[in-house]
Amino acid sequence: MTPNALAVGLARALAVSSLIAVPAVHAQQAGGPAADATELDAVQVTGQAVYRDRSDATAPTLSYGVEYFQKFEPRTVGDMLKRVPSVAFVSDVLEYDGARLRGLGAGYTQILINGKKVPGGGNDRSFFVDRIPAEVVERVEIVRSASANRSGDAVAGAINIVLRDAYEFDGGYVRLGASRFDDGEVTPTVAAVASGAVGEGRVLAGVSHQGRYNPKRKTSLRYAAPGGEFDNREDQSDIRDGDDTSFNLSYVRDVGDVGRLSLSGLYVRTDRTETEHSREYNVPVGTARDNLLSVNDQLEDIRQDNFAFKGDYVFDMAGGETAFGVSFARFDEDTVGTEVEVGYDDGETPPAWDGYEGERRLVALRDDESGASVSHRRPVGAAELEFGIDALRKERRFEQRTSEVEADAEGQPLPPYAEFDATVTDIREDRLDPYLMLSGSAGRLDWETGLRMETTDIRIDADGAGFEQDENQLLPSAHLRWNITGQDRLSLSLARTVRRQSFDHLTPVLLEGEYGDNDFIGNPMLEQETAVGLDLGFEHRLGKRGVVGVNLFYRDVGDLIELVSTGEPSESAVEDHEDDVADFVDGNPGAGPTTPGYPVFDPDSFVYTAANVGDGEVFGVELDLSTPLDALGLPDTGVFLNYSWLDSRVDDAIGERRFNDQARSVFNIGFIQDLPTLGMSFGVSYRDQGNAYARLLAEEVTTAYGEDLEAFVENRFGRSWSVRLTGTNLLDASKDEVFHKFDTLGDQIERDYDEYELESEVAGPVYQMVVRYAF
Template identity: 55%
Template sequence: MAQELSTEQTELNEVREVVVYATRYRDRTADIAPVLSYDLEYFQKFEPNTVGDMLKRVPGVAFVGSDIAEYDGAQLRGLGGGYTQVLINGKRVPGAGDDRSFWVDRIPAEMVERVEILRSNSANRSGDAVAGAINIILRDSYSFDGTYVRAGLNHWYDGEANPTFGAVTSGDFAGGRILAGVNIQDRYRAKEKRSDRFSDASQEELVSWEDQTEVKDGRDYSANLSYIVDVGDAARLTLDGFFVKTDRDVTEVSFEEELDDGQTIDARVPGLNPIDQKNWGFGGEFEFDMMGGATEISVDHARFQDDSSTTEETHSYISEVSNWDRVWSIDGADWDGSEAEAESVDASDAETGFKLAHKRPLGSDVRMEFGVDYRQKKRDITYTTLEWEAEEEGDPVMYEPDSIITSVIKEKRLDPYMQFSGDAGKLSWELGLRYETTDSDIRYVEDGAVEGAASTDYDKLLPSVHFKWDVSESDRISLSLARSVKRPNFNELIPALLDGEYGDNDYIGNPRLEMETANGVDLGYERRLGRQGVVGVNLFYRRIENLIELTNTGIAGQDALASIGEDELDDEDFAGDFMDDYMDEHPGASKREAQAAADAALRAAVADAGGEFEPDSWLFTSENVGTGKVYGVELDVSTPLSVLGLPNTGVFLNYSWVKSEVTDFLGERRFNDQAKSVYNIGFIHDLPVLDVSFGATYRKQGDAFSRVLAEEVTIRYGDELDLFVEKRFGNNFSVRLSANNLLDASKDEIFHKFDNMDDQIDRDYDEFELESEEAGPYYQIVARWAF
């Protein structure tokens, strides 16, 4: 082990490499499991601001649901963020998403040493990575030496300009090496959105339209620290930490117009969403020789905090006209009303982990690793809602409390594992077994009263096996088989009854959900092209069992109960009064049980009155049902064109095609929000005589479809084109100009909206909407100085 440590010490990057880059390509790793590795230099020519900007050029990474020209929720294999595990320095980190996802645009690119795409599971990693894992490796003091400063300016299509600044320094300190980095960047994005709403998909009758301007204006602050010291001749202590703060205001102004029975209703809808979010974490590892092997002890803690709010006002005016000109105006209109809603979020999500692992050789060709991971998590979120309604035009907004909802989820995990690996000539193999256990406690409180609480536990055995066959010095074949899991989304576990969550249908969480389990296969071929180039193709398949989908409980929804009570019994409050009395008489009952009892009582009362009970809305929940399949092919190429006599020109190409099958309440579909394909193509050309480089990338993401109860959405993103040109001055200074979104790509969404499941089956529309947003091209100039 001491020999390995001293070898790493000699591989420090010189500071001038941060300023004067050679054209870099995808690294070919020595891992037995399938791993793609991309150094910062692979991305840096295009001057990415965040990890999201980096990942949009990596094979198989899609961003469905992100606003145009933003890249936050990364999706491998096109699956939702909850199927993709995001790690920082190999450790799990909490994030904002209810699906346990982490928004990768929170991490600035300048903090990153490299990005790894882990296509299949190994026993020594957490198994909740059905689609794969993205490992973000931050700079450390043994990967960089020196000091540099980065300063730049972003210019947006609407004329706004804002700065960015970063600095990194590394050197000897207290017998070891230390690295410190800071980054401050103004984050700005303005976009225009247009919505046209029709009575149905024929688009023959336009019923309303909306123009919206949205501006996201804020600043991100970040810092990272790494300290590494050798302890004696055969031990090493590593300490690292990071901090990211997002301070942003999202301002929206919408102008809406609706035609209703010969009257035109105009509305001005201003909205404000101040965002204050923090991600931070720290960790320590101690590696030392012990009993003929190497032992690792590591501790880490990471936290996500969110203190944000949203306000939206609606000021309506009405006029007697028979048609409209689709230009918003209130001239000659009468005030119809003003109302407002507000919601604040106070969230804290913390994870603490401990790992003990031991590695040792078993003979000359076999290695063994065994250990245990312990992790505990606490997610505590409080939503406070307020509302206001004006009595007269011009009344000031005075919010009144509406509700306070708190949910707390605690999880404890203890995961032992064992892994063997070895070499048999040109064939390398890895065999592992991981046993994952989870204990969960869930508590839901509304307006100070406990509305639901439950405890559950999971356990799953996760085997994995990997083979790597070096057919020749240039050719490699890999095969991986592994089982992985996906834990339920947080909102699927919380037993909160949400009235009208899906059209007229209600929803309640299910704390008894089991983990989804996936059996996966990856088969890959990779070939070295010359000294630097690589071409690879990978086939993958995942069979997902215990799939979580919406199901109908068979209990009538609250809207239907009220309607039936009014129509058949002339008592709209029958079900509501019954539920309140039931909860009082049964203190331990859940709201689901109360609604089921109200359903049964109303059925009986309607039957006694000689009526007919025909609900048109229902109470839905999440259940483990059936199986799903995901499969596809991934191709990536990165190589200089030396064979064509162009050694200073590098080309990059990656393409991923995915397909899936899921059965939901209406039949077969793809996984929700799965882009059918994503590809990137680009080049970089160096002119060494002039110390100049330039290049371009083109990206296209396929359509994605989502179907939930009462709504179906198709999302389509436009083509993206980015360019850069760089001029170097000596070995220590460079200036780079980059231009992004030059094709002014749009995000287009098609919404099919219904009131309930029966209407969705019959295609009886509540509304059909076309929505499109654009953010325009933007430019960045950045200077780097090393000293």
């Protein structure tokens, strides 16, 4: 961070604090908790900082209650996860969507809601965590290593989003607020949660509505090659504008003296428009009409629905405990995207009109996951035995319709989008996963070992052609925790996991020009990646509330999925050869293949596919600290820090590299200061993510993010009211990317550039005022 940038950021943070830094009534604790529930969100009107919880699970797990994040008023689960160890993002500025544990691709990270898998829109099976409002969350768990009673597709680990539960809380609150962005736009946020006894059970209900807005500015400078001749510049405004509305409901009741029924549901509706306006010039600076090359406008209207339901019935049976569970989750998206561009030829001054074209893309995606499970656990001597079976069916339907039009002459409007090329893909995946797990304690040792068998049957129907694949994986796991003292413990975990194939890698549909001049077609016979993982951690309790921990991890990934050439020429290569032949015949009437000089078909671009090739390694060190400064006589000052050093190795067609887009590091540090006599608190949080590099076919990208500084100040009034002002992105964080672009693999190896691009995206600070009333 530069001194000037830090000074500006701290000045903004102090400005946030000064706006409401006035004396207030000292906060008092709310009334006593209900007999079987904790008062809901009492922490919202107290100033005491809350720290990372020390999990009792034998498998290495970090648990963060919502109060750990709440002071900085996160809008979504993505905003929450950016503060925890090893979670990186490769998203646009102020966007935290695809969480990447250990910096690996989002498809390597398992996202769970209440312990159950949820579908998402990503081809890599990833779920965008920014679709879940922070208001519905009770806690977030980072599960570093797999256990037999959870799905094994968690190479990097799992993130379990635990929603508020009627059994755990009593009371409620109302939240009202607004956010102001640097372009003057103001968006609202409204939420309410209430819980209490209803008949023989307990009910929790919540509703949330928040405006989502993100104005960004982007500049791209393009050259023939690094250090080469300047080609063009593109200036772009990009505005994401939308609303998220969510409803969540939980019902819990005891059934007799031996059972408990739990039902929970979550629904999130996202309405969003993405508007981009770009102008391309043939000079590095300036916006004169004489230098204009193109005007491009893109508009996407997006509607997404996320729905998740879970039901569990747990009861005593045969000397143990039996559980039945059902779940259903749906991701539904409809997108209408339109792009129009007017091009100009700078061979004349001013540049002459060179075309007007448009494209409309209609996308409909529905991804359903329905599951059922049964399990039983019982004591076996000094240990506990658990066994069960999980059944899961995924049904995914993807439809894309594309229409392209163009105007015949300058001044004419585009014709209507009437003729659409359609692609329809249906995928059904059935899983039946039995497991067996044994756990127990022996003196200072806690242990767990298990075995899971995952059986997968995939059926693909792509544009009428059917394909089928069956695959079985045996996934052992073992965890050992040595409680050295009451404050110190050492943990060791070993587990085998899988990464399931991306849908686009499985679907055998030809995509022309997907990688430069190269085409791509999916491989329905592609197998899952597998990994053997090792985690070694040490944790020390600091006083009554603090925790410091360090963890070393290693993953040996086999059957790695990479792009390989099929040997077949691309459509571009075939068309170029056909054009060469036509030109030769025009100049040599009657010529044939034996005619001297007749063009020889020697393609330099090909059709690529995905295949299981080679191995890879992922490794790193994770440090986290969360504690009050009691030892320094500052019990009202809390600090948190985490740092992750991340690395990996994999070989591709060019040589050795890291896993694509793996950040080199993730660093968070911050503090919260309570002022009990004034009924106030304030704090600052700073985040820095290391550079990421990706080498794909015909393209290489280095991504760097600027530092992120956030601050809050809170004023509390009596037992129930609080006002909190937060400032985010106080350093005007940027995302800077360097693109090396090529036409073919051969050009990439020889460094024969098609284009070299420097792109920078920036957004300004966001200020949010929130008022809460707890009851």
